[in-house]
Amino acid sequence: MNADPRFDHLIDRRGTDCVKWDMMEKLYGVPADEGIAMWVADMDFQPPQVVLDAVRKQLDHGIIGYYGDDSDYRAAICWWMKERHGWTVDPASIFTAHGLVNGTALCIDTWSEKGDGIVLFTPVYHAFARVIKANDRRVIECELPFDGKSYSVDFDAWDKVIEADGGAKMMILCSPHNPNGRVWSRDELEGFAAFARRHDLILVSDEIHHDLVFPGNTHVPMALIDGVADRLVMMTATTKAFNIAGCHSGNVIVDDDKLRAAFAKKMSGLGLSPNSFGLFMAKAAYSPEGAQWLDGLIEYLDGNRKIFDEGINAIPGLKSVPLQSTYLSWVDFSGTGMTREEFTRRTEQGARIAANHGPTFGKGGENFLRFNIATPRANVVAAVERMQKAFGDLQ
Secondary structure (H helix, E strand, O other), X not given: OOOXXXXXXXXXXXXXXXXXHHOHHHHHOOOOOOOEEEOOOOOOOOOOHHHHHHHHHHHHHXXXXXXXXXXXXXXXXXXXXXXXXXXXXXXXXXXXXXXXHHHHHHXXXXXOOOOOEEEXXXXXXXXXXXXXXXXXXXXXXXXXXXXXXXXXXXXXXXXXXXXXXXXXXXXXXXXXXXXXXXXXXXXXXXXXXHHHHHOOOEEEEEOOOOOOEOOOOOXXXXXXXXXOHHHEEEEEOOXXXXXXXXXXXXXXXXXXXXXXXXXXXXHHHOOOOOOHHHHHHHHHHOOXXXXXXXXXXXXXXXXXXXXXXHHHXXXXXOEXXXXXXXXXXXXXXXXXXXXXXXXXXHHHHHOOEEEEEHHHHXXXXXXXXXXXXXXXXXXXXXXXXXXXXXXXXXX
């Protein structure tokens, strides 16, 4: 695990209107001056220099106007998806949303009505349920089986859930999965596609973490799975992989003509157009320079993952679910025999760490906390030491 000055450098984000560090005391009771923020899914690293240079070029120019011809931006997306994922994207199929939570809400608004059911495979990213409910739709939870080590699928059980509800219109798949870090296999993805066809569901595949895959694992875009194109909506973004979440930019990619026309009408009706800075940053990120930086990031995160897992798994009763992707470690506390209130209190007040509470991710998250390990290694080491001390009576 070699040092890397690009990622080892500690940048103090406190007092910068940073939600991750400046809100942890208010939301979690973790003191800002001595706490470690490991909740919000952004990284404590600067983006690649090529992205910073793109922003600086616009600022140096001094005029912040509307973005014009976006053909180079679309070409950069197409190049990246072909180069990194073997996926050929039609540039005409690309829509730019204000981030993928916004993209999710737009999909819900386009292809469902009030009272319709939207299927989630839980525990899963909490913002999905939030926007579903805010749009007066219903969350239908299909819980992912967990054997104490990893998550799997159970389409037979899920078929019964959908049939019993009778009102499902859409499913949202997180691929790779947040918070458990699973990279779905091709066979599993074919199963999800068949599930969507069987129940006549629009399939929204959120693949925002697809560039953050650890060695030994291969992400397959849902767009490469046969028999699903007529109901598939792909969502991708530069924001997670390159740590530019604040630009609130993401892509909704719709290949089917009928679906694309419906989504274009919705975008037009809401008067939506992209943030120019998001386009400049994405175009810079999707480049050979961006790819080289990303490869270094994954190597560094892999080192953080190993340190975190080894340290957490050394505490009796705690289990860090092995990550195949993402920088979000999913820790199971069920082996401690403690109540959720007790292990959460020890983490927040004892270890002074702010981590996401498992129940916010839906069914199956009750005994978990989610820890963001995309931070300089010194923070990861300190976090492990604090957790071992906070749960020291279990040693």
